[in-house]
Structures are given as C-alpha cells and as structure tokens.
Amino acid sequence: MSLKLTILGCHSATPRVNAHPTAQVLQIKNHHFLIDCGEGTQVQMRKYKISFAKIKHIFISHLHGDHYFGLIGLISTFGLLNREKELHVYGPKGLREIIELQMNFSQSRVGYPIVFHELNSLNSELIYEDKKVKVYTIPLKHRIYTNGFLFKEKPALRKLNIDAVEKFSEIETCDYYNIKKGKDFINKDGSIIKNIELTFPPPKTKSYAYCSDTAYYKRIIDIIKGVDMLYHESTFLSDRKELAKKTGHCTAYSAGKIAAKAHVKILLLGHYSNRYRDLSAFQKEAQKAFPPSILAVEGRTFEVG
Secondary structure, eight states, X not given: OOEEEEEEEOBOSSOBTTBOBSXXXXXXXXXXXXXXXXXXXXHHHXXXXXXXXXXXXXXXXXXXXXXXXXXXXXXXXXXXXXXXSOEEEEEETTHHHHHHHHHHHTTOOOSSOEEEEEEOOSSOOEEEEOSSEEEEEEEOOSSSXXXXXXXXXXXXXXXXXXXXXXXXXXXXXXXXXXXXXXXXEEOTTSOEEOGGGTEEOOOOOOEEEEEOSOOOOGGGHHHHTTOSEEEEEOOBOGGGHHHHHHHTOOBHHHHHHHHHHHTOSEEEEEOBOTTOSOTHHHHHHHHTTOSSEEXXXXXXXXXXX
16 A cells, blocks of 8 residues: 545635645545644644544644644544544644643533653654554654654565465464564475565555744754655745744755755645745755755545556
8 A cells, every 4th residue: 555645724824715734634544644733723624624523643743723723623523523432632832731721611522532651862862663654753853843744654574476485385374473474484395485486575664754833953863864745844945044044934945955965855845934835946056966866746546656
C-alpha cells in the first residue's frame, strides 16, 4: 500500500475563502494521522471526505493559531458524534492547559478519553511506535518552540517464495514465520538452506517528513536524510528573505537547499504567505536548488508508491 498525504490547508496566517491554514492527513500502514489543525480543519475534512472516526492521533507542531485553532472545534465535534475511542494529541507543553481551559469555561464534556503527549525536548525523540510505524520529532527553528514530525514505516516481513519452499519437504507451515523473519532453515542433518533461497525481499519502507514553520535550519538535515517526501514550509520568496529571517520562516529557495542537502526524493512546498497570488513562483524558485520540487495544493492527495 502506498503512503498517501491529503492537503486540507497549506497557507499561512489568516484564512481566506480559498486559502486555508495548515492541516494535512497522512495515511500510512492503516493509520490516519492528522498533522496540524488550523482553523476550519473539520470543515475541510468533511469537504475532502476524511473519516472522523479514523483519526486517532493528532500532531501539533507549535502554538501559533494557524496550526491549532481548529483543534478545540474538532475535539468538540468528536464528542457530539458520540465518539468513544481514545484520542491521542501530541504537541508543545501548554497545549493541554489551553484545551482544558476552553472546555472548562464552556462547560463542555466529551465522552471519550483524550491523552495529551506534551513535548518540550530540544532534541529529536521517538514519540509514537507500534508494530508498523515510528514517529519522531524534528526540532525546528521558529519564534516559539516548534517541532516537525518524521513518520517512518517499519520493515515488513520478507515474502515467501512458495515455489522454492515446496521443493524442501522438511519445511513445514509452522516454519514459515521464522523464514519470513529472515532466518535460514536448518535441516535435520544440519545442512542450511539460506533464507535468500526461500524468500523475496519485503517492500521498501517509506518515510515522510513534515517541517512546519521554521527558518533555514541545517540541524534537521541528518534527521530527514533520504526521506521519500519532505514537506517544508516556504512562506516567502527570496524577494522577502529578510522578512523570512525576521519572522523565523523560510524562502522557497532555502527549502530547496535543505531538500538537496538531505537527498530527499520529493520536496513538497507549502505555508504560502497571502502576499503572493502566483504560487507557481514558489515552485520555480525551489527548483533552482532542488528540481523535484512540487506545490502543496489544497484538496490534493499525494502518493508515495
């Protein structure tokens, strides 16, 4: 199954009719991870047919409003829809207090558990893991404490070469699991059948790195090296590079430089400033440093096969 990323919003600052703030949904190994939750996210989820019930984990990069103002509304709607499943929210320290304050003063109650995982480390750390996926933080350089997120598939088991396996009468069904795990098979006489003779390689693992608001920051290069797709903010073009530096943001060209140095496969640009109407200029500028640069587009789903 391919990795799929649906863009719900990819603009910065204030929402407009056709320009929504940051939010996206990553489908990876049967998970639907919501990444950032700008104002209006739940409306965008309905528009682009994202199942509310499948969202079990929400990752918030930082506490600027265009990245989390939609969270309290979504949490409230989950409650109105009689959600019972636990919801996990990962974000900076203080997020829990903000949400609980809003709920307390509005006397709101939800009938499901909310588990907050508050982050404050300045180093990359593993924040989620199950049998199929790992999620790490990517410390970023912004005006306030900010993290990106790195999503990595775990290697799957090797695939049995049934035609090869059936040639050896001593191999039984109960041996299949160990063989798929990569172990050689040892016959009763002590001879060894190499695993490579019995299996095919597993599908290549896929990875996605999300880098929200940040200035140009070399420290992230080793963390995101070689990922299949990198989303990196590109709030400004180089004509406003001084403003980018002042506000803790990045230009499209600088995003391209990061992608090139990290040897990623594809760069996805986003978080465009409302100062610009012609978004194709972002792609052209990034491609000067990194040719496989593409634009995030609201409502579009990108796949990594």
